[in-house]
Amino acid sequence: MNKTKRLASLIMTGILAVSIASGCAAQKTEAGSAASTDNSEAQSSDNKTAEKKKVTFVLDWTPNTNHTGVYVAQDKGYFSDEGIEVEIVQPPEDGAEMLVGANKAQFGVSFQDSMLPAVAGENKIPIEAVAALVQHNTSGIISLKGKGMDRPKGLEEKKYATWDLPIEKAMMKQVVEKDGGDFSKVELIPSTVTDEVSALKSGVVDAIWIFYGWAGIATEVAGLETDYFSFKDIDPVFDYYTPVLIGNSDWLRSEPDTAKAFLSALKKGYEFAEENPDEAAEILLKYAPELDETLVKASQKYLSKEYKADVGRWGYIDPARWNAFYKWISDNGLFESEIPENTGFSNEYLPQ
Numbered sequence: 001m002n003k004t005k006r007l008a009s010l011i012m013t014g015i016l017a018v019s020i021a022s023g024c025a026a027q028k029t030e031a032g033s034a035a036s037t038d039n040s041e042a043q044s045s046d047n048k049t050a051e052k053k054k055v056t057f058v059l060d061w062t063p064n065t066n067h068t069g070v071y072v073a074q075d076k077g078y079f080s081d082e083g084i085e086v087e088i089v090q091p092p093e094d095g096a097e098m099l100v101g102a103n104k105a106q107f108g109v110s111f112q113d114s115m116l117p118a119v120a121g122e123n124k125i126p127i128e129a130v131a132a133l134v135q136h137n138t139s140g141i142i143s144l145k146g147k148g149m150d151r152p153k154g155l156e157e158k159k160y161a162t163w164d165l166p167i168e169k170a171m172m173k174q175v176v177e178k179d180g181g182d183f184s185k186v187e188l189i190p191s192t193v194t195d196e197v198s199a200l201k202s203g204v205v206d207a208i209w210i211f212y213g214w215a216g217i218a219t220e221v222a223g224l225e226t227d228y229f230s231f232k233d234i235d236p237v238f239d240y241y242t243p244v245l246i247g248n249s250d251w252l253r254s255e256p257d258t259a260k261a262f263l264s265a266l267k268k269g270y271e272f273a274e275e276n277p278d279e280a281a282e283i284l285l286k287y288a289p290e291l292d293e294t295l296v297k298a299s300q301k302y303l304s305k306e307y308k309a310d311v312g313r314w315g316y317i318d319p320a321r322w323n324a325f326y327k328w329i330s331d332n333g334l335f336e337s338e339i340p341e342n343t344g345f346s347n348e349y350l351p352q
Helices: 015-023 032-052 063-073 094-100 165-177 196-202 212-221 248-256 255-277 275-285 291-304 319-331
Strands: 053-058 086-089 107-110 127-132 139-144 159-162 186-190 207-211 225-229 244-248
Touching: 015 319, 032 207, 053 127, 053 255, 063 212, 063 275, 063 291, 086 196, 086 255, 094 107, 094 127, 094 212, 094 244, 094 319, 127 248, 127 255, 139 212, 139 248, 139 319, 159 165, 196 207, 196 212, 207 212, 212 255, 212 291, 248 255, 248 275
Parallel strands: 053 086, 053 107, 159 186, 159 207
Antiparallel strands: 107 244, 127 244, 139 207, 139 225
16 A cells, blocks of 8 residues: 555756757767757657646555556556656545645545535545546455345344445435335444455355455455345446546646646547556556456456446546435435536546
């Protein structure tokens, strides 16, 4: 989590002036002419480097396959091709939203549910989602196979590892009750599970909320047989956007061309990962060698089909889906005030 990838720009000054001046002399030797040409090209290259826009990108957690397109764009030079120099950093304790809101990072990774307090209400800060990194919500509930939790009602009398968050528990209540169950019969165990395989095997908890593209794939790699149901399959209102790319709203308004160039490069990175999952996984491992290779490659194969999924345009955020989830939050009294439509997102900066 503390590992940070930084790229340093090369800036050359001063010494080129003499060479260029000498190259302007009326009489030149062939060697002198060649030297002048080389120096002129070096000056041109140096100017391009000096003109690159600097952008800081903050992750939401340690590097994983949600982020592969970012690392591909960095490694393949897509950012550089757009005249941008990108620094990828780890998030602070208070999350990517605060860093982006303070313009210490221009872009970052967040989630539609958890970013709500930052984009609405009395304490909002200048951030907004500008692209969907994964097109559909791939989260749901996992349990050991054959324990009866392949559907929400089966959670009755079982131990669910809860983060004890209002939106989380309201979602759980709705899916359980929609399936004819009694949520009051679900045993809530406050727990932040970091190793789903060990937690399920030990029986400390029976059911865990996971993102299948990483934790679900990890159970497959470990050979653990599981049951799983997805929130979006139980109720379409829960097909919200998670994760998303967020940007600093003030910076976006002042640097729209740079923002569009950044997103253009990022699109290339994610589309490369979509079409070349094995090579993209190798690139991620190059930047995060501490990750398990087998897990990364299996996860990449899964997520490469989810970046755009059934939507032809990378990064597109469907206003109807976005608004439906925030309306559900408002209707259930889970936020301090009513959330206006189209709060917290924009498709304005996406490439066509």
